[in-house]
Amino acid sequence: MLLRQATRADTAELWRVRYAVTENTLTPGRISDAELHAYLEDHGRGWVVELEPGRLAGFAIGDARDGHIWAMFVDPPLHGKGHGRQLHDVMVAWLFEQGHARLDLGTQPDSRAEAFYRRAGWRPTGEGLDAHGDRRFELLKKDWNPHA
Structure with missing residues (x-):
């Protein structure tokens, strides 16, 4: 297993x-x-957990312009194995x-994602649901403990 920066060569697996x-x-x-590709190369950076060449367990992409988590997903059969936390922590750092x-x-x-983020220290902003029906969360640097 390898945690590495995502590239456009990962596109098909990211979509899978x-x-x-x-x-x-x-x-x-x-x-x-x-x-x-713009988020991977221009706006921010992405990371993947690669199980074997060409096969990803999950990925995370953060937007360097505004500190927005653009995407973080783990293949459902691989939930609970720590891949999400690895991706989260490298992206947040x-x-x-x-x-x-x-x-x-x-x-x-x-959702499972909401529970995951809460365990990782994220807190609801109190803004209610956004236009996509998502609950908004924030993580403050002063409150982040990567070892929690």
């Missing part, structure tokens, strides 16, 4: 994992390869290193 999830689903085609004091994300209410 993204469309495999059963919560926080995405309609195929709503986000283009070009938009994905990198975003804080970019100078952000606050990170944000949105996720489906009452």
Whole structure:
């Protein structure tokens, strides 16, 4: 298993994992390869957990411009093995290193992802649901404990 930076060569596997999830689903085609590549190469950075060459367990992408978690997904059969936490921690650390004091994300209410983020120290912003029906969360640098 290898935790490494994502590249455009990972595109097919990123989409495979993204469309495999059963919560926080995405309609195929709503986000283009070009938009994905912009987040990987221009707006931020992504990471993958690679089980073997060409086979990903999951991925995370953070936006360096504003500290937004753009995506974080683990292949459902591999939930609970620590891949998500590895991805989360490397992404959060990198975003804080970019100078952000606050990170944000949105996720489906009452989902496994919401529970995961709460355990990792994220707190609801209190803004209610956004236009996509997601609950908004924030993580403040001063409150983050990567060893929690």
